[in-house]
Amino acid sequence: MSYPAADWRETRREAARAAIVEAAWAAVEDEGLAGLSLRDLAKRAGTTTPTIYKYFASKNDIYDAMFGQAAAEFEAFLAAPYPSEQPRAALEEGVRRFFAFCTSDIPRYQLLFQRTIPGFEPSPESFAAAVRALAGTRQVLARNGVTGTRQVDLWTALTTGLVDQQISNDPGGRRWTRLAEDSVTMFLDHARKTSSSSSSRRRRQRP
Amino acid sequence: MSYPAADWRETRREAARAAIVEAAWAAVEDEGLAGLSLRDLAKRAGTTTPTIYKYFASKNDIYDAMFGQAAAEFEAFLAAPYPSEQPRAALEEGVRRFFAFCTSDIPRYQLLFQRTIPGFEPSPESFAAAVRALAGTRQVLARNGVTGTRQVDLWTALTTGLVDQQISNDPGGRRWTRLAEDSVTMFLDHARKTSSSSSSRRRRQRP
DNA sequence: GTCTATAGCTGGATAGAC
DNA sequence: GTCTATCCAGCTATAGAC
Numbered sequence: 250m251s252y253p254a255a256d257w258r259e260t261r262r263e264a265a266r267a268a269i270v271e272a273a274w275a276a277v278e279d280e281g282l283a284g285l286s287l288r289d290l291a292k293r294a295g296t297t298t299p300t301i302y303k304y305f306a307s308k309n310d311i312y313d314a315m316f317g318q319a320a321a322e323f324e325a326f327l328a329a330p331y332p333s334e335q336p337r338a339a340l341e342e343g344v345r346r347f348f349a350f351c352t353s354d355i356p357r358y359q360l361l362f363q364r365t366i367p368g369f370e371p372s373p374e375s376f377a378a379a380v381r382a383l384a385g386t387r388q389v390l391a392r393n394g395v396t397g398t399r400q401v402d403l404w405t406a407l408t409t410g411l412v413d414q415q416i417s418n419d420p421g422g423r424r425w426t427r428l429a430e431d432s433v434t435m436f437l438d439h440a441r442k443t444s445s446s447s448s449s450r451r452r453r454q455r456p
Numbered sequence: 457m458s459y460p461a462a463d464w465r466e467t468r469r470e471a472a473r474a475a476i477v478e479a480a481w482a483a484v485e486d487e488g489l490a491g492l493s494l495r496d497l498a499k500r501a502g503t504t505t506p507t508i509y510k511y512f513a514s515k516n517d518i519y520d521a522m523f524g525q526a527a528a529e530f531e532a533f534l535a536a537p538y539p540s541e542q543p544r545a546a547l548e549e550g551v552r553r554f555f556a557f558c559t560s561d562i563p564r565y566q567l568l569f570q571r572t573i574p575g576f577e578p579s580p581e582s583f584a585a586a587v588r589a590l591a592g593t594r595q596v597l598a599r600n601g602v603t604g605t606r607q608v609d610l611w612t613a614l615t616t617g618l619v620d621q622q623i624s625n626d627p628g629g630r631r632w633t634r635l636a637e638d639s640v641t642m643f644l645d646h647a648r649k650t651s652s653s654s655s656s657r658r659r660r661q662r663p
Numbered sequence: 664g665t666c667t668a669t670a671g672c673t674g675g676a677t678a679g680a681c
Numbered sequence: 682g683t684c685t686a687t688c689c690a691g692c693t694a695t696a697g698a699c
Contacts (some may be wrong), residue, residue, distance in 0.1 A: 281574060283490070287693065299695075300665060308693070354576050361553075362625055365572055367488060376479075402621070403635050403642075411615015414609070416558035417571055443638070494675065506677070507683060515675070 253290045266304050269294050270314050277356040279317075283366060285311075286393065309369050311358065316374035324382040326350050338393040343389050343430045344408060350425070351412045358416065362409065395440045407432055473511050474502050477521050482564075484522075489563040494517075516576050517565070524582035526564045529549050531589040533557050543599040544644065549591060551615060551636045558619045561631070563622065569616065602647045612640055 272294035272328055279284050287308060291298045307309045331339045351358040359365050361379065371379075383405075392400060411432060413423035484492050493517060498505045512518045534553055538546045558565040566572050568586065578586075584645060590607035618639060621630035 283574065284693080288691085297666060298693080299667090302694070303664065363570075367490065399635060399638070402632060403638065406617040406621045406635070406639075407622060408617070408630055409612055410613040410615070413616060413620060414613045425609060427614055428606060428613070430652070431606070431610065431646075432613075435642060438649075439638075439642035439645065492674080493672080504684060505675080506685090509676070580687065 262304070266314065269296075269301060269304055270311070271317060273311055273315055274356075277360075278354075281378075282356040282359045309366075310367045312366060313372050313375050316360055316371045317378065319361050319380035320375060320382070321373075322357075323350060323361060324378045324385070327370070327382050327385050331389075337433065338390070339389050340393055340437070341430060341433050343386060344433060347408055348412060348415070348426050349431060352415060355416060358412075393437060393440070395437075395442055397444065400440050400444070404436060407436060463598060464482060465513065468573065469511070476503075476508060477518070480518055480522055483562075483568055484563040484567075489566045516573075519573060519576045520579050520582050523578045524568055524585065526568050527578075527582060527585035527589070529564075530568060531592070534592050538596075543596070543601075546596050547600055547644070548637060548640050550593060551640060554615055555619060555622070555633050555636060562623060562627075565619075592611060600644060600647070601651055602644075604651065607647050607651070611643060614643060624630045628653050 269290070273285060273290055276290050276293055276339075280286075280289065285308070287298045287301060289302055290311075292302070301311075305314070327343065330344055330347075331343070333339060351362070384403075387401060390396070390404060395401065395404065411425045411428060415422070419425065476497070480492060480497055483500055486494075493513070494505045494508060497518075501508070508518075512521070522530050534550065534557075534564065536553075538549055540546060540549070558569070576659055593611075594608060597603070597611060602608065602611065618632045618635060622629070628633065
């Protein structure tokens with residue numbers, strides 16, 4: 250109750266920042282991720298460009314706030330409790346969530362997973378949540394006996410490839426989404442075959 | 457020898473267009489695909505922007521010429537004779553070529569396979585070569601007993617996912633490239649298992 | 664902190680002399 | 682066909698009044 254004045258002032262400031270970020274999401278939904286302009290953003294937020302510069306140092310600073318928010322959403326989305334304790338069911342549920350997350354908001358997907366904006370690099374703090382979310386995926390993979398770097402890399406390539414084809418070549422459809430279950434089968438069959446000889450594989454990496 | 461005047465005039469014109477496109481490739485190699493500007497392009501081509509407009513109707517028209525050239529290169533690259541007649545070896549060679557083609561020129565890859573430029577759609581003529589190249593891949597897959605749409609889609613997702621992860625997360629390295637052989641094994645094992653029951657799968661598509 | 668106004672720049676595209 | 686010169690729109694970012 251009796252926090253110092255600086256605290257609620259900070260809270261107000263965060264609320265204003267959040268409102269601008271909210272308007273920014275609406276803007277990129279309409280104009281595309283790269284089409285974000287500060288003029289349009291200011292108009293949507295019911296303010297002006299100089300005011301925005303009181304809250305964000307630059308346009309990329311806004312992208313960074315959006316990235317951090319998206320990464321947090323991604324982490325929460327994947328970390329929600331899994332209904333089944335069966336490892337394979339959990340992996341399938343993870344893919345379903347990954348698809349649902351990516352296809353439900355394409356600018357968000359582009360910002361998080363593609364490198365489409367010229368000068369933008371997410372700050373370490375914003376990047377942290379994305380890394381944590383990937384760690385959750387690694388856990389689910391580990392419950393399925395998949396632990397090696399090569400296998401995890403193959404898994405990420407497979408899932409992102411499916412999502413990317415879906416978004417690029419059949420937006421709004423299910424042409425690649427429907428292959429998710431088949432993909433899990435294919436991947437796990439292969440992982441089981443190769444994990445027994447993982448040490449020899451590792452030795453073969455640099456001949 | 458005695459062609460009508462309109463013919464060599466047309467030839468000169470094509471040569472000038474080719475020179476501009478050549479300069480455009482150099483520009484995107486330096487500035488990024490989306491960073492192409494007509495001022496810079498004109499400077500590189502040793503001319504001025506109005507002259508460029510004598511040869512191309514718009515900036516997207518230049519992108520289209522680049523797309524058509526890249527698609528032709530892609531088709532030629534994949535269609536070169538395959539050293540081995542063994543189906544699996546041909547498929548592996550196809551992946552190797554796909555990786556080599558994509559990673560050796562990233563702006564070209566982005567132009568051909570990603571939808572990164574706002575208002576640009578390739579013209580049907582430019583798109584044709586890309587379609588032909590994909591048909592070649594389907595042939596190699598068919599020689600491996602892979603014919604169904606679902607399986608072909610899974611293959612494209614897998615290979616593009618690998619390339620995309622390689623370019624995005626380990627540019628210049630081999631972290632995902634080295635997984636190509638494993639991926640072929642994984643895919644073919646799975647394809648063999650499912651192709652025998654393809655009719656039942658097809659029936660299950662719309663329950 | 665919020666505004667008006669504008670600087671300063673870069674973009675695509677053109678008019679018109681030669 | 683090639684140039685100079687320029688238009689006009691858009692952008693990010695800031696100065697300065699209130």
